[in-house]
Amino acid sequence: MKTAVTEPDSGTDLPTEGARPAHRLPFWVNQRLGLLVLIVALSILFGSLRPAFFDARLVLFPLLRDISTLTVVALAQMVVLSIGHMNLAVGRMAAFGALFAGFGFDRLHLPLALGLLLCLFAGCVIGALTGWIIARTGVSSFVVTLAMDFALLGLVSLLYSSLTDNAAFTTRPAGLTELRSYSLADICAGPVCGSPAIPQMTQFTVLALVVLGFLYARTRMGRELLLTGANPAAAELSGVPTGRRIILAHGLSGLLAALAGFMAAVGTGTFSASIGDDFMLPSFLGAVLGGTLLTGGVVSVIGALLGTSLVGVIRKGLDLLGVGLESLNIYLGCILLLALSADRVRTVVSYRKVVRST
């Protein structure tokens, strides 16, 4: 899983023709700042080309709702990337969670909040189970989550077809419709109302961002997750409970995936097996664009939001400009490749710094 990026042998083979010491990384390697600039610039560009881009209700509202959901998806991936693992079942775990929410509303007549809790719990359990298998067997997370993806694909469809008539739960508990379509404009403090562009669903994303930000920046567990990702052997020998951290990361990933599944289901209004089908690629795209390393040990919570936003803005903008879906995906592929190269450039640049200093 972990690749050795810093072997003394390979490093000294690097060409050292650069006469200027690379003390500072080029600005575009600082992904967060670069992303923010790009998002603003592109929004202005699209807005000036198609003024409709700034239409609060028709463009911005759905755009932000998509971004909210996909940011949670990216966070679900980021959490496992932080320990150097990956979660290929992120979409199916979303479907699994949403299934429980739908079941709770339809059969158990649960209120909105309890259904959400059931959904999160289901996601967390399936994620933790995945993590437990990985920690116990030592099989790579790629293989285990791939297997989990197939298992859930079958299980979720099977449950939907045996539990429902038309393979979807459509019961909507009180508050679901409001959650789906209300924006901050519906929340007023006296005469001041919020923006109609910002959907209420964003609250979940903000909450997830804050919790994860706190986890990674301020707590023991967050730090231990990162060290487990950076070097599992050294972490274990330094007294970090790496096995438990692996389970934690996957459990958290499952929980976030389920939250995203819930948000997607609320967005479409139906709980069906197809939820989360298109989550896997955006999950990597958002996290990696944001500066999270695929090799583990480095995450950026805010980066996941920015990365996902950039993709969302580009998608929507090109869509408004009338670019077809196919060519749109070509552009997105190129962006991902660039982001991954930036990752590599960063490693190489920081490596040269080490070699120069000795």
Added chain:
Amino acid sequence: MSELLPEDGLPEGESGSAGPQEGVVRGDVLLACEDIVKVFPGVRALDGVGLRLTAGSVHALLGENGAGKSTLIKVITGVHTPDGGRLVRRGEEIHLRSPLEAARAGIGVVHQERNLIPGFSVAENITLQNPPSRRGLVDREAMTAPAERCLAELGLDIDPHRPVRELSVAQQQLVEIAKALYTESRVLLLDEPTASLSPQEAERLFDVIRRLTERGTCVVFVSHKLEEVFAVCDTVTVLRDGRSVLESAPLAAHTQDDVVTLMVGRTHAVTDMAPRTVDTSAAPALSLTGVSTAAGHEDISLSVRPGEIVGLYGLVGAGRSELIKAVLGLDRVTGGEIQVYGRTAKIGSPREALHEYGIGYLTENRKEEGVFLEQPIVRNITVTVWKRLARALGYVSSREEQGVSEDLVDRLSIRVSGLQQNAGELSGGNQQKVSLAKWLAADTKLLVVDEPTVGVDVRTKHAFHELIWELARGGLPILLISSDLAEMITLADRVVVMADHRIRGEVDNDHDYDRMSGQIIRIIHDRAVSVVSPVPTKSATL
């Protein structure tokens, strides 16, 4: 299992490689290294090494652990590019950029570690570097004949179609040598080729070496077993601290004692440290009694008292780090008793060792197990104390973290540009200090230090020794694992010698280098002699 094949192998001429190589006269210089320099971050691994390899000779390359033998082999075989000096092949300078180029230049190597592909057949492995092909496709049929020829030369009766993973370790070692024969190298480097061979198998290998030299090949032989070296080699180069102290001299002019003296050298001044006394009446901090492990240790007994530095010396592979890992719960302890400060300890994980018993383990592989290279220094140091610093919700205050780290950075005088700097940007010595700092932060009651100064420059090495000495003076019990004899004799109060996963002897250290090194080497050496003691060779037991 098999009868010996005729010693002559297959008739000459049937294979392309048999018979003297064209244009090579015995005594010609096939390959010369001139003033080779190789620098790694923080250390000059090779510092002006010369080596002349002549056709038809067996050349011994000797030196202690860390003297630069493996680095030199890697330079000659194109793994490392030298930072200075030249490689000259039959009069013209060559630049090897990859092992493949070295192989094309007629330089073959059998490394210490196995390099076979377990799932491939014996024949496929032997012909790996240049598989016979027909119309661009690998020709499996044509593989068998040359593979069988190479195996026959070694007197091996192994079905070339068998997958390598089914073979014993010794057989794999021999297949590795067969692979080197296939490439028809003019210079063949064997790094510790007899480490996993029985005496009979080793004897067979020596026959092959002799036959190869008759054809004009030069064989470079690296071994810790001096008897073997004196039995098969003609010339010798001795490395010490990255320099050649004896360069391509005839071996016959030297005795084993001479060579040992050259290897250890007298320039190793054992540094004098401020006096330190150990209270020998104190109860031991760590004691192992008759411990055996799943890793193969048997009947290990040793103890470390507070304020004492006990050295655990042995060659690479003696099982020293493995013993500690078993004690820390990373491998199974199958028998005997471990006591930490008088308390019988059943340790399940390094975490338990740290939090329950206060044992810190400064690992041997700094980069793989010691530091988190791409993480800031502050995290590297405080990883062991987060549990203590954490408050509600697992909140860890950055300020407290900074405080702990700053104290230790000052105390150990770690040269950093800031606490947020990544550990990977530090020199080897400073990385090692960071690695030590985390155990001091955790206030450990017992410290195991494993090869603390490998890849660390001389000055930092001395500073590090003083640091360990001071810690012991402060009452910390220290178990020091090292393959560096001078380091052992500088620091340890007692030296326990380990070989083949067993304790072979114990020497009280009087810090007299000559006497101590002689005693210690003799303890290990007695072992080595008994391994090579000839047993009547009737049939191979492969």
